[in-house]
Amino acid sequence: MVDASKFAADRLVYFKASEIRELLKLTEGREIISLAGGLPDPRVFKKEMLAEISREVIIEQGERALQYSPTLGVTSFRKELMEFERRHGLAIRDTDDVIITVGSEESLYIITRALINPGDIVIVEEPTYLAAINVFRQYEAQMIGVPIDEYGMRTDILEEKLKQLKAEDKLPKLLYSVPTAQNPSGVTMSNDRRKHLVELASEYDFLIVEDDPYSFFLFEDVDFTFIKNYDKEGRVLYVSTLSKILSPGLRIGWTIGDKNLINLFELTKQAIDLHTPTLTQYIAERALQKGVVDITANEARNLYKIKRDVMLATLEEELSDYATWIKPIGGMFTMVVLKDETIDTKELLLKALDEGVAYVPGKSFYVSNKGKNTMRLNFSYPTPEQIEKGIRILSKVIRAHVKALAR
Ligand SMILES: Cc1ncc(COP(=O)(O)O)c(C=O)c1O
Structure with a gap:
Protein backbone atom coordinates (compact mmCIF):
# COMPACT_ATOMS: atom_id res chain seq x y z
CA MET A 1 0.00 0.00 0.00
CA VAL A 2 1.23 3.50 -0.86
CA ASP A 3 1.80 6.00 1.94
CA ALA A 4 -0.70 8.56 0.62
CA SER A 5 0.27 11.17 3.21
CA LYS A 6 3.74 11.38 1.62
CA PHE A 7 2.19 12.38 -1.70
CA ALA A 8 -0.77 14.44 -0.46
CA ALA A 9 -0.74 18.16 -1.27
CA ASP A 10 -0.25 20.53 1.67
CA ARG A 11 -3.81 21.82 1.47
CA LEU A 12 -5.12 18.41 2.51
CA VAL A 13 -3.51 18.83 5.91
CA TYR A 14 -6.58 20.89 6.66
CA PHE A 15 -8.83 18.05 5.76
CA LYS A 16 -9.19 15.70 8.69
CA ALA A 17 -11.13 12.47 8.29
CA SER A 18 -14.43 12.99 10.06
CA GLU A 19 -14.36 11.28 13.46
CA ILE A 20 -18.12 11.29 13.44
CA ARG A 21 -18.29 9.49 10.12
CA GLU A 22 -15.91 6.89 11.57
CA LEU A 23 -18.15 6.53 14.63
CA LEU A 24 -21.24 6.16 12.52
CA LYS A 25 -19.51 3.46 10.47
CA LEU A 26 -19.59 1.33 13.61
CA THR A 27 -23.35 1.28 13.32
CA GLU A 28 -23.36 -0.36 9.90
CA GLY A 29 -25.35 -3.56 9.91
CA ARG A 30 -26.98 -2.74 13.26
CA GLU A 31 -30.58 -1.75 13.88
CA ILE A 32 -30.02 1.92 14.52
CA ILE A 33 -32.54 4.73 14.23
CA SER A 34 -30.58 7.38 12.42
CA LEU A 35 -31.42 11.01 13.06
CA ALA A 36 -27.89 11.72 11.82
CA GLY A 37 -28.17 11.75 8.05
CA GLY A 38 -29.26 14.46 5.68
CA LEU A 39 -31.01 12.46 2.98
CA PRO A 40 -34.36 13.20 1.39
CA ASP A 41 -37.04 10.58 1.96
CA PRO A 42 -36.83 8.41 -1.20
CA ARG A 43 -40.63 8.24 -1.21
CA VAL A 44 -40.63 11.75 -2.72
CA PHE A 45 -38.69 10.59 -5.79
CA LYS A 46 -41.02 10.36 -8.78
CA ASP A 294 -43.33 21.13 -8.31
CA ILE A 295 -44.93 17.78 -7.50
CA THR A 296 -41.78 16.55 -5.72
CA ALA A 297 -41.42 19.80 -3.78
CA ASN A 298 -45.04 19.60 -2.67
CA GLU A 299 -44.64 16.04 -1.52
CA ALA A 300 -41.48 16.92 0.37
CA ARG A 301 -43.38 19.80 2.01
CA ASN A 302 -46.29 17.61 3.12
CA LEU A 303 -44.22 14.65 4.24
CA TYR A 304 -41.49 16.57 6.06
CA LYS A 305 -44.04 18.80 7.79
CA ILE A 306 -45.67 15.73 9.33
CA LYS A 307 -42.27 14.43 10.41
CA ARG A 308 -41.16 17.79 11.77
CA ASP A 309 -44.33 17.98 13.82
CA VAL A 310 -43.73 14.52 15.28
CA MET A 311 -40.17 15.48 16.14
CA LEU A 312 -41.18 18.76 17.80
CA ALA A 313 -44.05 17.20 19.74
CA THR A 314 -41.85 14.39 21.06
CA LEU A 315 -39.03 16.79 21.92
CA GLU A 316 -41.52 18.94 23.80
CA GLU A 317 -42.85 15.96 25.72
CA GLU A 318 -39.47 14.49 26.52
CA LEU A 319 -36.81 17.14 26.66
CA SER A 320 -38.18 20.58 27.43
CA ASP A 321 -36.54 20.52 30.89
CA TYR A 322 -33.16 19.68 29.44
CA ALA A 323 -32.84 21.42 26.13
CA THR A 324 -34.01 24.13 23.74
CA TRP A 325 -34.51 24.11 19.97
CA ILE A 326 -36.25 26.23 17.40
CA LYS A 327 -39.24 25.29 15.27
CA PRO A 328 -37.92 25.03 11.70
CA ILE A 329 -40.31 26.42 9.08
CA GLY A 330 -38.74 24.20 6.44
CA GLY A 331 -35.73 22.09 5.57
CA MET A 332 -34.75 18.81 7.14
CA PHE A 333 -33.15 19.58 10.49
CA THR A 334 -33.40 21.07 13.89
CA MET A 335 -30.63 21.59 16.39
CA VAL A 336 -31.06 20.71 20.02
CA VAL A 337 -29.07 22.78 22.51
CA LEU A 338 -28.63 21.11 25.88
CA LYS A 339 -29.10 23.50 28.78
CA ASP A 340 -26.20 21.93 30.68
CA GLU A 341 -23.28 23.42 28.74
CA THR A 342 -20.81 20.95 30.22
CA ILE A 343 -22.34 17.99 28.37
CA ASP A 344 -20.28 16.92 25.38
CA THR A 345 -22.64 15.50 22.77
CA LYS A 346 -19.75 13.62 21.16
CA GLU A 347 -19.29 11.58 24.34
CA LEU A 348 -23.03 11.20 24.61
CA LEU A 349 -23.17 9.79 21.07
CA LEU A 350 -21.40 6.59 22.13
CA LYS A 351 -24.12 5.96 24.70
CA ALA A 352 -26.87 6.87 22.24
CA LEU A 353 -25.44 4.44 19.67
CA ASP A 354 -25.39 1.73 22.31
CA GLU A 355 -29.08 2.34 22.85
CA GLY A 356 -29.75 2.33 19.10
CA VAL A 357 -30.03 5.97 18.03
CA ALA A 358 -27.65 8.20 16.05
CA TYR A 359 -27.39 11.98 15.62
CA VAL A 360 -24.62 14.38 14.59
CA PRO A 361 -22.84 16.16 17.46
CA GLY A 362 -23.12 19.86 16.74
CA LYS A 363 -19.54 20.90 17.29
CA SER A 364 -18.51 20.09 13.71
CA PHE A 365 -20.83 22.85 12.47
CA TYR A 366 -18.92 25.53 14.39
CA VAL A 367 -15.65 27.16 13.32
CA SER A 368 -14.82 28.26 16.85
CA ASN A 369 -14.68 26.14 19.93
CA LYS A 370 -18.42 26.35 20.57
CA GLY A 371 -21.27 23.92 20.08
CA LYS A 372 -20.11 21.10 22.33
CA ASN A 373 -23.55 20.83 23.94
CA THR A 374 -25.52 20.77 20.66
CA MET A 375 -26.78 18.02 18.35
CA ARG A 376 -28.28 18.09 14.87
CA LEU A 377 -31.38 16.01 14.32
CA ASN A 378 -32.71 15.09 10.89
CA PHE A 379 -36.41 14.55 10.31
CA SER A 380 -36.61 14.08 6.52
CA TYR A 381 -35.35 10.50 6.25
CA PRO A 382 -36.60 8.51 9.26
CA THR A 383 -40.26 7.47 9.49
CA PRO A 384 -42.53 9.28 11.99
CA GLU A 385 -42.46 6.14 14.17
CA GLN A 386 -38.66 6.06 14.12
CA ILE A 387 -38.52 9.77 14.95
CA GLU A 388 -40.77 9.33 17.97
CA LYS A 389 -38.92 6.25 19.19
CA GLY A 390 -35.51 7.80 18.49
CA ILE A 391 -36.28 10.95 20.49
CA ARG A 392 -37.62 8.91 23.40
CA ILE A 393 -34.42 6.85 23.48
CA LEU A 394 -32.32 10.00 23.19
CA SER A 395 -34.21 11.55 26.06
CA LYS A 396 -33.52 8.49 28.24
CA VAL A 397 -29.82 8.67 27.37
CA ILE A 398 -29.63 12.39 28.16
CA ARG A 399 -31.50 12.02 31.46
CA ALA A 400 -29.25 9.15 32.55
CA HIS A 401 -26.18 11.18 31.62
CA VAL A 402 -27.35 14.25 33.54
CA LYS A 403 -28.09 12.05 36.58
CA ALA A 404 -24.65 10.47 36.38
CA LEU A 405 -23.02 13.92 36.19
CA ALA A 406 -24.93 15.08 39.26
CA ARG A 407 -23.61 12.16 41.32
C1 LIG B 1 -27.03 24.18 3.05
C2 LIG B 1 -26.72 23.16 2.00
N1 LIG B 1 -26.02 23.52 0.93
C3 LIG B 1 -25.72 22.64 -0.03
C4 LIG B 1 -26.11 21.32 0.06
C5 LIG B 1 -25.64 20.37 -1.02
O1 LIG B 1 -26.57 20.01 -1.88
P1 LIG B 1 -26.22 19.38 -3.31
O2 LIG B 1 -26.80 18.02 -3.28
O3 LIG B 1 -26.89 20.29 -4.27
O4 LIG B 1 -24.74 19.38 -3.50
C6 LIG B 1 -26.84 20.90 1.16
C7 LIG B 1 -27.23 19.49 1.29
O5 LIG B 1 -27.70 18.99 2.27
C8 LIG B 1 -27.15 21.84 2.16
O6 LIG B 1 -27.83 21.50 3.27
Whole structure:
Protein backbone atom coordinates (compact mmCIF):
# COMPACT_ATOMS: atom_id res chain seq x y z
CA MET A 1 0.00 0.00 0.00
CA VAL A 2 1.23 3.50 -0.86
CA ASP A 3 1.80 6.00 1.94
CA ALA A 4 -0.70 8.56 0.62
CA SER A 5 0.27 11.17 3.21
CA LYS A 6 3.74 11.38 1.62
CA PHE A 7 2.19 12.38 -1.70
CA ALA A 8 -0.77 14.44 -0.46
CA ALA A 9 -0.74 18.16 -1.27
CA ASP A 10 -0.25 20.53 1.67
CA ARG A 11 -3.81 21.82 1.47
CA LEU A 12 -5.12 18.41 2.51
CA VAL A 13 -3.51 18.83 5.91
CA TYR A 14 -6.58 20.89 6.66
CA PHE A 15 -8.83 18.05 5.76
CA LYS A 16 -9.19 15.70 8.69
CA ALA A 17 -11.13 12.47 8.29
CA SER A 18 -14.43 12.99 10.06
CA GLU A 19 -14.36 11.28 13.46
CA ILE A 20 -18.12 11.29 13.44
CA ARG A 21 -18.29 9.49 10.12
CA GLU A 22 -15.91 6.89 11.57
CA LEU A 23 -18.15 6.53 14.63
CA LEU A 24 -21.24 6.16 12.52
CA LYS A 25 -19.51 3.46 10.47
CA LEU A 26 -19.59 1.33 13.61
CA THR A 27 -23.35 1.28 13.32
CA GLU A 28 -23.36 -0.36 9.90
CA GLY A 29 -25.35 -3.56 9.91
CA ARG A 30 -26.98 -2.74 13.26
CA GLU A 31 -30.58 -1.75 13.88
CA ILE A 32 -30.02 1.92 14.52
CA ILE A 33 -32.54 4.73 14.23
CA SER A 34 -30.58 7.38 12.42
CA LEU A 35 -31.42 11.01 13.06
CA ALA A 36 -27.89 11.72 11.82
CA GLY A 37 -28.17 11.75 8.05
CA GLY A 38 -29.26 14.46 5.68
CA LEU A 39 -31.01 12.46 2.98
CA PRO A 40 -34.36 13.20 1.39
CA ASP A 41 -37.04 10.58 1.96
CA PRO A 42 -36.83 8.41 -1.20
CA ARG A 43 -40.63 8.24 -1.21
CA VAL A 44 -40.63 11.75 -2.72
CA PHE A 45 -38.69 10.59 -5.79
CA LYS A 46 -41.02 10.36 -8.78
CA LYS A 47 -39.53 7.19 -10.20
CA GLU A 48 -42.10 6.46 -12.92
CA MET A 49 -42.16 10.03 -14.18
CA LEU A 50 -38.38 10.24 -14.21
CA ALA A 51 -38.09 6.90 -16.00
CA GLU A 52 -40.48 8.13 -18.69
CA ILE A 53 -38.67 11.46 -19.03
CA SER A 54 -35.26 9.78 -19.21
CA ARG A 55 -36.45 7.54 -22.03
CA GLU A 56 -38.02 10.44 -23.91
CA VAL A 57 -34.89 12.56 -23.56
CA ILE A 58 -32.57 9.81 -24.82
CA ILE A 59 -34.81 8.69 -27.68
CA GLU A 60 -36.04 12.11 -28.81
CA GLN A 61 -33.05 14.32 -28.03
CA GLY A 62 -30.24 11.79 -27.70
CA GLU A 63 -28.02 13.47 -30.30
CA ARG A 64 -27.69 16.45 -27.99
CA ALA A 65 -28.47 14.92 -24.58
CA LEU A 66 -25.66 12.37 -24.89
CA GLN A 67 -23.16 14.89 -26.29
CA TYR A 68 -20.71 17.37 -24.70
CA SER A 69 -22.37 20.68 -23.82
CA PRO A 70 -21.39 24.25 -22.83
CA THR A 71 -19.57 24.82 -19.51
CA LEU A 72 -22.23 27.25 -18.31
CA GLY A 73 -24.91 24.61 -18.87
CA VAL A 74 -27.40 23.55 -21.54
CA THR A 75 -28.87 26.82 -22.86
CA SER A 76 -32.52 25.73 -22.92
CA PHE A 77 -32.26 24.27 -19.39
CA ARG A 78 -30.67 27.45 -18.05
CA LYS A 79 -33.59 29.48 -19.43
CA GLU A 80 -36.19 27.04 -18.02
CA LEU A 81 -34.49 27.10 -14.63
CA MET A 82 -34.35 30.89 -14.50
CA GLU A 83 -38.08 31.02 -15.29
CA PHE A 84 -38.65 28.57 -12.44
CA GLU A 85 -36.65 30.77 -10.06
CA ARG A 86 -38.52 33.85 -11.26
CA ARG A 87 -41.85 32.17 -10.52
CA HIS A 88 -40.44 31.32 -7.10
CA GLY A 89 -39.88 35.03 -6.46
CA LEU A 90 -36.18 35.49 -7.12
CA ALA A 91 -35.35 38.78 -8.82
CA ILE A 92 -33.56 37.84 -12.03
CA ARG A 93 -31.93 40.54 -14.10
CA ASP A 94 -30.72 38.55 -17.04
CA THR A 95 -31.53 34.90 -17.68
CA ASP A 96 -27.92 34.44 -18.81
CA ASP A 97 -26.49 35.12 -15.35
CA VAL A 98 -26.39 31.49 -14.24
CA ILE A 99 -23.97 28.58 -14.26
CA ILE A 100 -25.16 24.98 -13.82
CA THR A 101 -22.99 22.91 -11.50
CA VAL A 102 -22.71 19.33 -10.24
CA GLY A 103 -24.96 19.90 -7.25
CA SER A 104 -24.77 23.08 -5.23
CA GLU A 105 -21.72 21.55 -3.55
CA GLU A 106 -19.78 22.19 -6.76
CA SER A 107 -21.10 25.75 -6.83
CA LEU A 108 -19.57 26.32 -3.39
CA TYR A 109 -16.36 24.67 -4.52
CA ILE A 110 -16.10 26.75 -7.70
CA ILE A 111 -16.92 30.02 -5.95
CA THR A 112 -14.23 29.33 -3.36
CA ARG A 113 -11.64 28.16 -5.86
CA ALA A 114 -12.29 31.19 -8.07
CA LEU A 115 -12.30 33.83 -5.34
CA ILE A 116 -10.41 32.77 -2.23
CA ASN A 117 -6.67 33.09 -1.69
CA PRO A 118 -5.05 31.48 1.36
CA GLY A 119 -5.68 33.72 4.37
CA ASP A 120 -8.70 35.54 2.87
CA ILE A 121 -11.43 36.08 5.41
CA VAL A 122 -14.75 34.28 4.97
CA ILE A 123 -17.55 35.05 7.41
CA VAL A 124 -19.91 32.20 8.27
CA GLU A 125 -22.90 31.69 10.51
CA GLU A 126 -22.23 29.72 13.66
CA PRO A 127 -23.30 26.98 13.33
CA THR A 128 -23.15 26.53 9.55
CA TYR A 129 -23.25 23.87 6.82
CA LEU A 130 -20.38 21.47 7.37
CA ALA A 131 -19.47 20.84 3.74
CA ALA A 132 -19.08 24.59 3.20
CA ILE A 133 -16.68 24.75 6.15
CA ASN A 134 -14.69 21.94 4.54
CA VAL A 135 -14.45 23.72 1.19
CA PHE A 136 -13.36 27.01 2.77
CA ARG A 137 -10.84 25.11 4.89
CA GLN A 138 -9.39 23.32 1.88
CA TYR A 139 -8.76 26.68 0.25
CA GLU A 140 -7.14 27.95 3.46
CA ALA A 141 -9.66 30.70 4.11
CA GLN A 142 -9.60 32.28 7.53
CA MET A 143 -13.13 31.65 8.76
CA ILE A 144 -14.80 33.95 11.25
CA GLY A 145 -18.05 32.79 12.84
CA VAL A 146 -20.93 35.07 13.70
CA PRO A 147 -23.54 33.63 16.07
CA ILE A 148 -27.15 33.08 15.07
CA ASP A 149 -30.31 33.30 17.13
CA GLU A 150 -33.90 32.49 16.19
CA TYR A 151 -33.85 35.31 13.60
CA GLY A 152 -30.67 34.14 11.88
CA MET A 153 -27.22 35.68 11.80
CA ARG A 154 -26.74 38.40 14.43
CA THR A 155 -25.95 41.19 11.99
CA ASP A 156 -25.37 43.61 14.89
CA ILE A 157 -22.48 41.41 16.04
CA LEU A 158 -21.34 41.12 12.43
CA GLU A 159 -21.25 44.91 12.16
CA GLU A 160 -19.08 45.17 15.27
CA LYS A 161 -16.70 42.55 13.87
CA LEU A 162 -16.51 44.37 10.55
CA LYS A 163 -15.61 47.62 12.32
CA GLN A 164 -12.85 45.81 14.21
CA LEU A 165 -11.56 44.14 11.06
CA LYS A 166 -11.55 47.43 9.21
CA ALA A 167 -9.50 49.02 11.99
CA GLU A 168 -6.98 46.20 11.45
CA ASP A 169 -7.16 46.72 7.69
CA LYS A 170 -8.44 43.16 7.19
CA LEU A 171 -11.83 43.06 5.48
CA PRO A 172 -13.61 39.83 4.50
CA LYS A 173 -13.98 38.83 0.89
CA LEU A 174 -17.02 36.62 1.28
CA LEU A 175 -19.89 35.96 3.65
CA TYR A 176 -21.63 32.58 3.48
CA SER A 177 -25.21 32.22 4.69
CA VAL A 178 -27.98 29.62 4.54
CA PRO A 179 -30.73 32.10 5.41
CA THR A 180 -33.82 29.94 4.97
CA ALA A 181 -34.44 26.81 7.08
CA GLN A 182 -30.75 26.55 7.74
CA ASN A 183 -28.74 23.37 7.86
CA PRO A 184 -27.98 22.54 10.70
CA SER A 185 -30.12 24.75 12.95
CA GLY A 186 -33.41 25.05 11.05
CA VAL A 187 -33.37 28.83 11.63
CA THR A 188 -34.70 31.34 9.07
CA MET A 189 -33.22 34.83 8.93
CA SER A 190 -35.58 37.79 9.35
CA ASN A 191 -36.03 40.19 6.43
CA ASP A 192 -34.57 43.07 8.46
CA ARG A 193 -31.35 41.17 8.95
CA ARG A 194 -31.22 40.11 5.29
CA LYS A 195 -31.46 43.74 4.32
CA HIS A 196 -28.88 44.75 6.90
CA LEU A 197 -26.51 42.09 5.54
CA VAL A 198 -26.67 43.55 2.05
CA GLU A 199 -26.11 47.07 3.41
CA LEU A 200 -23.03 45.84 5.29
CA ALA A 201 -21.73 44.06 2.18
CA SER A 202 -21.96 47.31 0.32
CA GLU A 203 -20.41 49.40 3.08
CA TYR A 204 -17.53 46.99 3.74
CA ASP A 205 -17.17 45.78 0.16
CA PHE A 206 -17.60 42.02 0.30
CA LEU A 207 -19.67 39.39 -1.56
CA ILE A 208 -22.46 37.26 -0.09
CA VAL A 209 -23.20 33.63 -0.93
CA GLU A 210 -26.89 32.89 -0.31
CA ASP A 211 -27.14 29.09 -0.20
CA ASP A 212 -30.78 28.15 -0.61
CA PRO A 213 -31.64 24.45 -0.97
CA TYR A 214 -34.78 24.59 1.19
CA SER A 215 -37.01 27.58 0.37
CA PHE A 216 -38.93 25.60 -2.27
CA PHE A 217 -40.79 23.52 0.33
CA LEU A 218 -41.48 25.64 3.39
CA PHE A 219 -44.03 24.29 5.89
CA GLU A 220 -45.52 27.63 6.87
CA ASP A 221 -46.70 30.64 4.94
CA VAL A 222 -43.82 32.95 5.77
CA ASP A 223 -43.01 36.33 4.43
CA PHE A 224 -39.39 36.14 3.42
CA THR A 225 -37.40 37.95 0.78
CA PHE A 226 -34.32 36.46 -0.83
CA ILE A 227 -31.12 38.22 0.20
CA LYS A 228 -30.45 38.46 -3.53
CA ASN A 229 -33.60 40.56 -3.99
CA TYR A 230 -32.16 43.32 -1.77
CA ASP A 231 -28.98 43.37 -3.84
CA LYS A 232 -28.58 46.32 -6.18
CA GLU A 233 -24.84 45.99 -6.78
CA GLY A 234 -24.37 42.37 -7.89
CA ARG A 235 -22.80 41.37 -4.57
CA VAL A 236 -25.01 38.36 -3.88
CA LEU A 237 -24.32 34.95 -5.39
CA TYR A 238 -27.48 32.86 -5.10
CA VAL A 239 -26.80 29.12 -4.95
CA SER A 240 -29.43 26.41 -5.16
CA THR A 241 -30.10 22.82 -6.14
CA LEU A 242 -32.63 20.28 -7.37
CA SER A 243 -31.35 17.77 -4.79
CA LYS A 244 -34.24 18.22 -2.38
CA ILE A 245 -36.99 18.91 -4.95
CA LEU A 246 -36.23 16.34 -7.65
CA SER A 247 -33.33 14.02 -6.81
CA PRO A 248 -29.85 14.46 -5.33
CA GLY A 249 -28.56 11.67 -7.56
CA LEU A 250 -29.04 13.82 -10.68
CA ARG A 251 -26.46 16.27 -9.22
CA ILE A 252 -27.96 19.49 -10.53
CA GLY A 253 -27.12 22.75 -8.77
CA TRP A 254 -26.56 26.33 -9.90
CA THR A 255 -25.19 29.75 -9.07
CA ILE A 256 -27.00 32.93 -10.12
CA GLY A 257 -25.02 36.14 -9.95
CA ASP A 258 -23.32 39.07 -11.63
CA LYS A 259 -22.17 38.19 -15.15
CA ASN A 260 -18.56 39.18 -14.44
CA LEU A 261 -18.41 36.71 -11.57
CA ILE A 262 -20.21 33.99 -13.55
CA ASN A 263 -17.46 34.39 -16.18
CA LEU A 264 -14.84 33.60 -13.54
CA PHE A 265 -16.79 30.52 -12.49
CA GLU A 266 -17.05 29.38 -16.10
CA LEU A 267 -13.27 29.51 -16.46
CA THR A 268 -12.86 27.67 -13.17
CA LYS A 269 -15.36 24.95 -14.02
CA GLN A 270 -13.83 24.40 -17.44
CA ALA A 271 -10.65 23.19 -15.75
CA ILE A 272 -12.53 20.98 -13.28
CA ASP A 273 -15.03 18.97 -15.32
CA LEU A 274 -15.82 20.86 -18.57
CA HIS A 275 -19.54 20.81 -17.83
CA THR A 276 -22.28 19.29 -15.69
CA PRO A 277 -23.55 16.02 -17.26
CA THR A 278 -25.63 16.93 -20.30
CA LEU A 279 -28.08 14.09 -19.81
CA THR A 280 -29.15 15.06 -16.30
CA GLN A 281 -29.62 18.67 -17.43
CA TYR A 282 -31.98 17.53 -20.20
CA ILE A 283 -33.86 15.32 -17.73
CA ALA A 284 -34.11 18.19 -15.26
CA GLU A 285 -35.35 20.54 -17.99
CA ARG A 286 -38.24 18.21 -18.85
CA ALA A 287 -38.94 17.59 -15.18
CA LEU A 288 -39.37 21.36 -14.76
CA GLN A 289 -41.55 21.63 -17.87
CA LYS A 290 -43.79 18.73 -16.84
CA GLY A 291 -44.23 19.98 -13.29
CA VAL A 292 -42.37 17.02 -11.74
CA VAL A 293 -40.22 19.41 -9.69
CA ASP A 294 -43.33 21.13 -8.31
CA ILE A 295 -44.93 17.78 -7.50
CA THR A 296 -41.78 16.55 -5.72
CA ALA A 297 -41.42 19.80 -3.78
CA ASN A 298 -45.04 19.60 -2.67
CA GLU A 299 -44.64 16.04 -1.52
CA ALA A 300 -41.48 16.92 0.37
CA ARG A 301 -43.38 19.80 2.01
CA ASN A 302 -46.29 17.61 3.12
CA LEU A 303 -44.22 14.65 4.24
CA TYR A 304 -41.49 16.57 6.06
CA LYS A 305 -44.04 18.80 7.79
CA ILE A 306 -45.67 15.73 9.33
CA LYS A 307 -42.27 14.43 10.41
CA ARG A 308 -41.16 17.79 11.77
CA ASP A 309 -44.33 17.98 13.82
CA VAL A 310 -43.73 14.52 15.28
CA MET A 311 -40.17 15.48 16.14
CA LEU A 312 -41.18 18.76 17.80
CA ALA A 313 -44.05 17.20 19.74
CA THR A 314 -41.85 14.39 21.06
CA LEU A 315 -39.03 16.79 21.92
CA GLU A 316 -41.52 18.94 23.80
CA GLU A 317 -42.85 15.96 25.72
CA GLU A 318 -39.47 14.49 26.52
CA LEU A 319 -36.81 17.14 26.66
CA SER A 320 -38.18 20.58 27.43
CA ASP A 321 -36.54 20.52 30.89
CA TYR A 322 -33.16 19.68 29.44
CA ALA A 323 -32.84 21.42 26.13
CA THR A 324 -34.01 24.13 23.74
CA TRP A 325 -34.51 24.11 19.97
CA ILE A 326 -36.25 26.23 17.40
CA LYS A 327 -39.24 25.29 15.27
CA PRO A 328 -37.92 25.03 11.70
CA ILE A 329 -40.31 26.42 9.08
CA GLY A 330 -38.74 24.20 6.44
CA GLY A 331 -35.73 22.09 5.57
CA MET A 332 -34.75 18.81 7.14
CA PHE A 333 -33.15 19.58 10.49
CA THR A 334 -33.40 21.07 13.89
CA MET A 335 -30.63 21.59 16.39
CA VAL A 336 -31.06 20.71 20.02
CA VAL A 337 -29.07 22.78 22.51
CA LEU A 338 -28.63 21.11 25.88
CA LYS A 339 -29.10 23.50 28.78
CA ASP A 340 -26.20 21.93 30.68
CA GLU A 341 -23.28 23.42 28.74
CA THR A 342 -20.81 20.95 30.22
CA ILE A 343 -22.34 17.99 28.37
CA ASP A 344 -20.28 16.92 25.38
CA THR A 345 -22.64 15.50 22.77
CA LYS A 346 -19.75 13.62 21.16
CA GLU A 347 -19.29 11.58 24.34
CA LEU A 348 -23.03 11.20 24.61
CA LEU A 349 -23.17 9.79 21.07
CA LEU A 350 -21.40 6.59 22.13
CA LYS A 351 -24.12 5.96 24.70
CA ALA A 352 -26.87 6.87 22.24
CA LEU A 353 -25.44 4.44 19.67
CA ASP A 354 -25.39 1.73 22.31
CA GLU A 355 -29.08 2.34 22.85
CA GLY A 356 -29.75 2.33 19.10
CA VAL A 357 -30.03 5.97 18.03
CA ALA A 358 -27.65 8.20 16.05
CA TYR A 359 -27.39 11.98 15.62
CA VAL A 360 -24.62 14.38 14.59
CA PRO A 361 -22.84 16.16 17.46
CA GLY A 362 -23.12 19.86 16.74
CA LYS A 363 -19.54 20.90 17.29
CA SER A 364 -18.51 20.09 13.71
CA PHE A 365 -20.83 22.85 12.47
CA TYR A 366 -18.92 25.53 14.39
CA VAL A 367 -15.65 27.16 13.32
CA SER A 368 -14.82 28.26 16.85
CA ASN A 369 -14.68 26.14 19.93
CA LYS A 370 -18.42 26.35 20.57
CA GLY A 371 -21.27 23.92 20.08
CA LYS A 372 -20.11 21.10 22.33
CA ASN A 373 -23.55 20.83 23.94
CA THR A 374 -25.52 20.77 20.66
CA MET A 375 -26.78 18.02 18.35
CA ARG A 376 -28.28 18.09 14.87
CA LEU A 377 -31.38 16.01 14.32
CA ASN A 378 -32.71 15.09 10.89
CA PHE A 379 -36.41 14.55 10.31
CA SER A 380 -36.61 14.08 6.52
CA TYR A 381 -35.35 10.50 6.25
CA PRO A 382 -36.60 8.51 9.26
CA THR A 383 -40.26 7.47 9.49
CA PRO A 384 -42.53 9.28 11.99
CA GLU A 385 -42.46 6.14 14.17
CA GLN A 386 -38.66 6.06 14.12
CA ILE A 387 -38.52 9.77 14.95
CA GLU A 388 -40.77 9.33 17.97
CA LYS A 389 -38.92 6.25 19.19
CA GLY A 390 -35.51 7.80 18.49
CA ILE A 391 -36.28 10.95 20.49
CA ARG A 392 -37.62 8.91 23.40
CA ILE A 393 -34.42 6.85 23.48
CA LEU A 394 -32.32 10.00 23.19
CA SER A 395 -34.21 11.55 26.06
CA LYS A 396 -33.52 8.49 28.24
CA VAL A 397 -29.82 8.67 27.37
CA ILE A 398 -29.63 12.39 28.16
CA ARG A 399 -31.50 12.02 31.46
CA ALA A 400 -29.25 9.15 32.55
CA HIS A 401 -26.18 11.18 31.62
CA VAL A 402 -27.35 14.25 33.54
CA LYS A 403 -28.09 12.05 36.58
CA ALA A 404 -24.65 10.47 36.38
CA LEU A 405 -23.02 13.92 36.19
CA ALA A 406 -24.93 15.08 39.26
CA ARG A 407 -23.61 12.16 41.32
C1 LIG B 1 -27.03 24.18 3.05
C2 LIG B 1 -26.72 23.16 2.00
N1 LIG B 1 -26.02 23.52 0.93
C3 LIG B 1 -25.72 22.64 -0.03
C4 LIG B 1 -26.11 21.32 0.06
C5 LIG B 1 -25.64 20.37 -1.02
O1 LIG B 1 -26.57 20.01 -1.88
P1 LIG B 1 -26.22 19.38 -3.31
O2 LIG B 1 -26.80 18.02 -3.28
O3 LIG B 1 -26.89 20.29 -4.27
O4 LIG B 1 -24.74 19.38 -3.50
C6 LIG B 1 -26.84 20.90 1.16
C7 LIG B 1 -27.23 19.49 1.29
O5 LIG B 1 -27.70 18.99 2.27
C8 LIG B 1 -27.15 21.84 2.16
O6 LIG B 1 -27.83 21.50 3.27
